[in-house]
Amino acid sequence: MTYVILLVAIVAEVIATSALKAAEGFTRLWPSLIVVAGYGVAFVCLSLTLKTIPVGIAYATWSGVGIVLVAGVAWALYGQALDLAGAVGIGLIIAGVLTVNLLSKTPVH
Template identity: 50%
Template sequence: MKAYLFLTVAIVSEIIGTSMLKASDGFTKLYPSIGTVVCFVLAFYSLSLSLQHIPLGVAYAIWSGVGTALTAVIGIVIWKETASLTTAVGIVLIIAGVIVLNLKGAGAH
């Protein structure tokens, strides 16, 4: 499905853009700042294309949920942010919520 490819591009772009946002140090570093803007433009453009075929609630749940979960993991792995049981439970709940909303959306077609 082409729509899910666009959604995947939106998620990956948003994750990279968020990492670049952290690296930009408050937009004081040029290349990470440019990377942030480019990635977020690509993320929103790709998300808009996916919305032509995926219901808004399903697409947004997947985009924001997967993006949030993966960004939390990247924060832990790359940026050495602290992890806890609460973090792990939160990530699992986000993923569970995305799955439930996706099942609901899949049944609505």
């Protein structure tokens, strides 16, 4: 269940980050409200996961998966494609998140 809450945190953060462009420096009301609400949900959910997942693991997963998803949203919504180096970097982030979550012996509370 903790990883479901972490997934909600990640999705909320991706929605908020993606809405930042549309908020245009917080000059547009609805996108700005999405940003604030999204980050609020993200931080509350992330804080709940820290009861059972070590902060380093939770944050690495949250930020790593968020980076990958935001890159995908930026490509889909704004046409911001990655070059080869960017794609390799995203692949390394994915590998890092998988390594930390599947192979790390870091104890969970």
